[in-house]
Amino acid sequence: MNRLSLKNLATRNETLVAVVIVAFCLLATFSDPLFLSVTTLTDLMRASVVIGILAVAAMMVLISGGIDVSFTAIAVFAMYSTTVLTLAVMPDMPWYFIFAISIGIGACLGAINGFFVVICRLPTLIVTLGTLSVFRGFLLTFIGSQRISALPPEMRGFSRMMIARGTTEAGSFYAIPWAVAALVIVVLLTLFILHKTMLGRSIFAIGGSLESARRIGINVRGAQFFVYCYVGALAGLAGIIHGAMGRMADPFSLVGLELSVIAAVVLGGARLIGGYGTLTGTLLGVSLIVLVENSLIVVGIPSTWQFVTIGLLILLGTGLPAWQAKRAAAKSA
């Protein structure tokens, strides 16, 4: 009985978010019958790729009991410096090399976070707040602060690679870019790491209780270091996709997005205390945030209200289950 209600609670965030998404879509369709279309769906899919990859990364840090706010700075750093490097060295580099460089740079920057967290044992929020500024400042000061719209041809090429494209019966154009596949791969890879490897289970264990993890002989430092490098690598990937899809390397973009990303993850049920988080929840959270950011206008709410809406969703989405848990606890006491 007790277990059942707690089990409900665990899935509570996810069901709640799913219900809100469905309600939102119904509302949007009601006010604009064209909303429910392949075009909208593919547009939202495109918009979810970058934030989705970042959210998966942020979720992994939250599960391990830490928090990372520097991943947007890593993403933009990796994207911009990769573009500059490619243009300077070998503009015709194939897109997968460009991606690999960006992922590598991201992983190295993540390793810097890992160094401070694992070796110096500093609190993760403080470390990543610091590196957020440092990475961004270093990028703007030493690498460049000009927007680059003449991207390497292969990067532009990537943004034109489509899984499917076409025109709906209503005559509107739609397309699913290959970038969506990157999100799918990231989700599958993370799913595998978290649930099918001892490393992943160790990350959950560390988030559950750091001290106990040490006592039973889990390689805590190794796992934590991996988490920060992995987050860096995913940020590098998200960054380069962002640049390619936007067809511009803008050193001022992305930073500022980190709180929306963490909001999406928390909406999906990951807990800030660590040890809890699901990919389903995270993806639902991302969908909701993207939906609100892109389609609020459809239901007649001015777009300036989207921050308020996101804030309310967070308060409701995380506050309601917490409140219910408290009531249940008070009742059973």
Place this chain on the structure above:
Amino acid sequence: MSKHDDDTFIELKGIVKQYGGVTALDGVDFRVKTGEAICLAGENGSGKSTLIKILVGVEQPTSGQIFVDGKPYSHLNPRQAAASGISVIFQDFSLFSNLTVAENIAFATQLSGKKRLFDRGATRRIAQEALDRIGVDIDLDARVETIPVAHKQLVAICRGLASNARLIIMDEPTTALTGREVQALLGIIRKLKDSGIAVVFVSHKLAEVLEVCEEVFVLRNGKNVAEGPARDFNAASLTRHMTGRDVPEAKPPLNIDRAETLLVVNQLGKEGAFEDINFELKAGEVLGISGVLGSGRTSLAKALFGLVAPSKGSITLSGKNIPLGNPIAATQAGIGYVPEDRLTEGLFLTQSIIRNVSVGRFDHHRSGGFLDLTSLVDEARGWIEKLRIKAPDYDAEVKSLSGGNQQRVALARWLSQTPRVLVLNGPSVGVDVGSKADIHAIIRELADSGIGIVVISDDLPELLTTCGRILMMKDGRIDSIVMAGEMDEIELAAKLVS
């Protein structure tokens, strides 16, 4: 050098451990035989934790020798200790509350297998085997956060079994358990012994595990002070060895027949917790409330102080009605409450003694619009002296104090409010024997000074030494009222679980 008996598993000889200039262990000998249960007794600070840390390889001895199966070592490292089959169950169990029972049991085993991939099937199999060995049934897929404390302990035991433990060391195993759960634990310990696994109990509350033990080792101030077959010890002699003195039992309560009636509880009830509760408390009386976990004793204790809102009935103090479910009103009326879990409910651990004592009463130290710091300090010093709190000074952090002294700080806070009724929930949980006797003496003194005291506890000797009457609760009702002196501990224990 040592004569190696075939069945001696681990032997420590002349272990010395110094931290800086402090000698924690001074030539300690210790021995564990296969399939034997041992009590390692000692008060806080006696060196028993240090000895355990050396056994599991977390600390290295300054000098002395360790024999595992007759093989000498100057020290063990954690990996060697684990490989030799030494496993510790810490007081907090070291479990992962976010993971399933199966994963908690099998995690360490899987890790030592050097596997990279997580094998869910093997995890469940390992966990099920371990559970079968001690003959208990716990849902493998339940998250540990959802199972009761007694089950968490079993999961921790199974974790040791799963990694082929030959010696399981249990740190304060009975603190969180009710009487009935302790009995169930002892049954499991017997099974472990039968299958050749040795068990070491580390505790300062050993009387209840004495019956399953073969040997007793007592440490005091880092030295062996007594050892021998368990049948030569009883609760009193253990206490004497641990404290080095005879702890006087508190005197039976005074005659209070003519005293003023302070608290009257009338028809108090709360759905699903307790029902039909009636009792009176006189000035100077110490009233015990007991019952197994889930009998409603804790809810009732909280209700007296307004932390739980009863749905019917009334509480009056000296004829004045106290609003239900309102702790502030209860405080103002003169009721004090010292919670069971002082660490999370009662004290601000990282704050100083003075702040812990004076919190909530800054009004009394007002001078103009400012705090009168001198009067704060005088008060804190007064209580440190009165309650014999062992602390460097009034600004010491509470978490740096021992359990007994922390409990005294919690008491000091309420006593400084000059309460007329004091509700003590588990006053000596997690407190060592010496401090416990002191706390009982303090309870006596307080009662003599005219305060009415309610003690909620499942520590039967404690109830029998401090209380005049004991209300036995069962399924949320007062099952019977026992007068102290009419029953001994064994009869009372039988009544508790009947």
